[in-house]
Structure formats: C-alpha cells, structure tokens
Amino acid sequence: MDKHVIVIGAGVVGIATALQLRLAGCRVTLLDRGEPARETSYGNAGAFAVSDVIPLAEPGVLRRVPRWLLDPLGPLALRWRYLPGLAPWLLRFVAASRPRRVAALTRDLAALLGRVNADYAPLIAHAGLDGMWRRHGALTLYRDQDELAAALPAWQRKREHGVAWHALDRAALQVRSPALAADWHCAVEVPAWSHVDDPYLFSRGLFDAFVRGGGQFIASEASALAMDGERVCGVDTEQHGRLTADAVVVACGVWSDRFARQLHCRLPLESERGYHVTLPRAGIALHHFIQCASESFVILPMAGGGLRLAGTVELAHRDAPPDWRRAHILIDKARRIVGDFSCEEMTVWMGNRPSLPDTLPAIGALPGRQGVYFATGHGHLGLTLAATTGALLTELICAATPTLDLAPYSPGRF
Ligand SMILES: Cc1cc2nc3c(=O)[nH]c(=O)nc-3n(C[C@H](O)[C@H](O)[C@H](O)COP(=O)(O)OP(=O)(O)OC[C@H]3O[C@@H](n4cnc5c(N)ncnc54)[C@H](O)[C@@H]3O)c2cc1C
Numbered sequence: 001m002d003k004h005v006i007v008i009g010a011g012v013v014g015i016a017t018a019l020q021l022r023l024a025g026c027r028v029t030l031l032d033r034g035e036p037a038r039e040t041s042y043g044n045a046g047a048f049a050v051s052d053v054i055p056l057a058e059p060g061v062l063r064r065v066p067r068w069l070l071d072p073l074g075p076l077a078l079r080w081r082y083l084p085g086l087a088p089w090l091l092r093f094v095a096a097s098r099p100r101r102v103a104a105l106t107r108d109l110a111a112l113l114g115r116v117n118a119d120y121a122p123l124i125a126h127a128g129l130d131g132m133w134r135r136h137g138a139l140t141l142y143r144d145q146d147e148l149a150a151a152l153p154a155w156q157r158k159r160e161h162g163v164a165w166h167a168l169d170r171a172a173l174q175v176r177s178p179a180l181a182a183d184w185h186c187a188v189e190v191p192a193w194s195h196v197d198d199p200y201l202f203s204r205g206l207f208d209a210f211v212r213g214g215g216q217f218i219a220s221e222a223s224a225l226a227m228d229g230e231r232v233c234g235v236d237t238e239q240h241g242r243l244t245a246d247a248v249v250v251a252c253g254v255w256s257d258r259f260a261r262q263l264h265c266r267l268p269l270e271s272e273r274g275y276h277v278t279l280p281r282a283g284i285a286l287h288h289f290i291q292c293a294s295e296s297f298v299i300l301p302m303a304g305g306g307l308r309l310a311g312t313v314e315l316a317h318r319d320a321p322p323d324w325r326r327a328h329i330l331i332d333k334a335r336r337i338v339g340d341f342s343c344e345e346m347t348v349w350m351g352n353r354p355s356l357p358d359t360l361p362a363i364g365a366l367p368g369r370q371g372v373y374f375a376t377g378h379g380h381l382g383l384t385l386a387a388t389t390g391a392l393l394t395e396l397i398c399a400a401t402p403t404l405d406l407a408p409y410s411p412g413r414f
Helices: 012-023 059-070 080-095 098-112 115-126 145-160 170-176 200-211 257-262 325-337 379-399
Strands: 004-008 027-032 077-078 140-143 166-168 186-190 194-196 216-219 222-228 231-237 241-244 247-250 270-279 289-292 297-301 307-315 347-355 362-365 372-376
Touching: 004 012, 004 231, 012 027, 012 115, 012 200, 012 372, 012 379, 027 289, 059 077, 059 379, 077 080, 080 307, 080 379, 098 379, 115 200, 115 379, 140 145, 140 170, 166 170, 170 186, 194 200, 200 216, 200 379, 222 257, 231 247, 247 379, 270 325, 289 325, 297 325, 307 325, 325 347, 347 379, 362 379, 372 379
Parallel strands: 004 027, 004 247, 027 216, 077 307, 140 289, 247 372
Antiparallel strands: 140 186, 166 186, 222 231, 231 241, 270 307, 270 347, 289 297, 297 307, 362 372
C-alpha cells in the first residue's frame, strides 16, 4: 500500500498517529508550524491515566463547582470576562452531566482506556522507550477514612468498568511510599497506571522513531484543507504551498477547530488551561505517581529526584495571558504531601488541554467528507490516549474496519 496521509499537528496525538500509519505501510507526512511536541504535549504530567473513566461533567463535580469558583486559586478558575465566549461549551458540559448520559460516556471512555497499555506496548518497544515507561501504578491520597469513604462510590463505579484498584491503610501506604508526610492516612492504589519521566522526551522519542522509519516531517503552518468536492486532496500550507494527499488527519490539539469550521462542522473545542511547576532539584525519591484527591493536583516523579507538580483547570481563552499564581500555589500544596524540597532551577509552564464538553475525544472520519479524519479533543487524557487514537485511525484508514465502534467519538457528533 502506498497511500499518502498528511497528519497536521505534531503533538503527542499526531506523532503517535503518524508513527502507526507509517508502521502500517502508508507514506506519511507530519506537519507542524513549530517544533514537534512543544505545545500542550510538552509539559503535561506524564501519566497514562487508565482509571479516569468517569467523565468530568458528572453531578458530583458540578455540585463542587460553586465552592471552587469562590476561591480564585482553587482547583477550578473561570476568567469571567471570557464567560460569553465559553457559555455554549459550558451549557453543553452541563447537559452531558445527566445520569444516563454520564453512564454512556463512562462506558465509552472505559472502552478506550481499557486498551491503552496494549496499544502503547508495541509502540514503546519499537521506539526503544521502555526505559522511560514506569509501570509502578499510582496512589490517590486521602487524609482520613471519611475522605476515602466519600470517594468509594466513584471507585466502585470504576471497578464496574474494569479498573482494578485496592485501598491502602496508613501502614501499607508508608511501606509503599516512605517519602509521604505522616498526615495522609489512606490511599487507593491503581496498579495499571504508569507514567513517563518526561513527557516531552517521550513524545520526541516517538517522533524520532517516526523519522527513522521513513516518515517525513515538514515545518509549516497548515492554512486550509484542499478539497476536490467532498473529497480531500491535500493541505494548503503557508511555507510550502499545496501538499497533495489521499487522506488528512487533523491533530492540532486546541487549534483543530479552524479545519472543522472550514468544512462547516461544529466542533466545540475549548481550552481547559493547566499549569505545572518542574523542580529538577527537588531531591525527593518517589516511586509512584501521586494524586491528591482533595486538591485536584498530581505529582510526577522525574529522573534524579526531580518532581513535576501539575494540575488545576482554568477556563479562559487559549490566548489569554497566564496567571502564574496558579502554578506557584502547587508548591505549598506539594509540601503538605512530601515535606520540604528545593526549588532550585524551578520552571513554570501553562498548556491548553483541548477539551470537548462531553469529555470524549473526537476520533474518526468527518461524516459527509472523504479522506478527512480528526484526532483531537483529548482534554486531560491526550498522552494516555495517543497510541489508542493512532491505532484506531490506522485501522480506519488502512483496513476500513476498526476494532472498536467509533460512533461515540465521531467528530460530527455535535
Ligand atoms: C497541566 C497539564 C497536565 C496534563 N497531564 C496529563 C497527563 O498526565 N496525562 C495525559 O494523558 N494528559 C495530560 N494532559 C493533557 C495532554 O497534555 C493533552 O491532552 C495533549 O498534550 C494534547 O495533545 P495534542 O497532540 O492533541 O495537542 P498539542 O500537544 O497541543 O499539539 C498540537 C500541535 O498542533 C500544531 N498546530 C496547531 N495548528 C497548526 C496548524 N494550523 N498547522 C500546523 N500545525 C499546527 C501545534 O503547533 C502543536 O504542535 C495534561 C495537560 C496539562 C495542561
């Protein structure tokens, strides 16, 4: 087969998709207006979050929103001046929180998340990245038994959708992770979670494997899809004119909506902005990925005792200036978990999670068009779902019958 596929966007989703298309025998051109993996895929928390099967819009979360919004530095912030622009997305988000809808969305997320490790394993082996893939599981911390008891119904629902977990008491928690402060009394351990030391280096490793395997990378901004009637025939670029192709995958993260608009498709993408603090000299030896349930942030153990603190959601336009206080507050929160650490050579970062209001990504062909595919809207789960997205699209483009029904993830569902 010598099908030529252009993938627009070299974030982790586009890279993993391009690599798998190439491995399946396609001729693949990956386009990015900048360097590969320098946008949202650069600074995420590095987790393969396979237990996150419950969509964000669910009644438990909605009940907590008013309290969160009263605290400008809490886990969720809304820049009020952007409210008119965000309102349609927020209304759809609330509509997705009806119990029957939540049940269906949970099933659809679980169908993707249940195959993440199987989809990643061959890709990571092929790219020679096994040494970076830490399969140590994750610990979600709770201050006391009451806090854990309040979370158990959600954990029970996760178990019903195939997520294996067990609760740890304080003694077991101390054995698992001696670096944790004593006032964390219990936790839930998910053994199937894994993480990478550095998500940027990981994405670059996949990119290098793509290029080594004969994939082509072109640094150029895509300005439009080139259409011949209903069929795509290539991509118009700023620096290289028209590039022809048999199929095009749009994987531009939060910037994908311009191509949907061009084809009159409604794709309600907004940015759930998130922040990180990276502390390369923290000097804390952690083995597990740590989630703090009450504060909605996570700790990624990095190489050599470094830490990355990441999380928080800020609803604002993707181009709004960052509010760095949202990164700095993570430091005090983390000290309450792992004690004091060095902030030497600390860096802060903000990224745009590309989010659709029902929490499901858009993976699949655009209805009514031929050869146009979308791989976007992965929100909090882009690193986690990149290999699965690439595997499904490769099946769709090369074999026509994907191993999973893609209807729930259709880019045309809105
Ligand atoms: C603080 C934080 C923590 C996170 N933690 C995790 C985590 O632990 N696990 C997880 O799974 N996910 C996590 N995420 C989410 C994850 O980072 C994103 O879902 C993922 O990076 C999205 O990848 P992407 O490839 O879709 O988009 P991006 O990485 O943003 O890539 C899009 C690419 O498209 C290019 N592009 C855009 N427009 C054009 C154009 N017109 N022409 C050419 N190129 C174009 C851009 O230059 C960019 O390189 C986190 C996010 C944040 C912010």
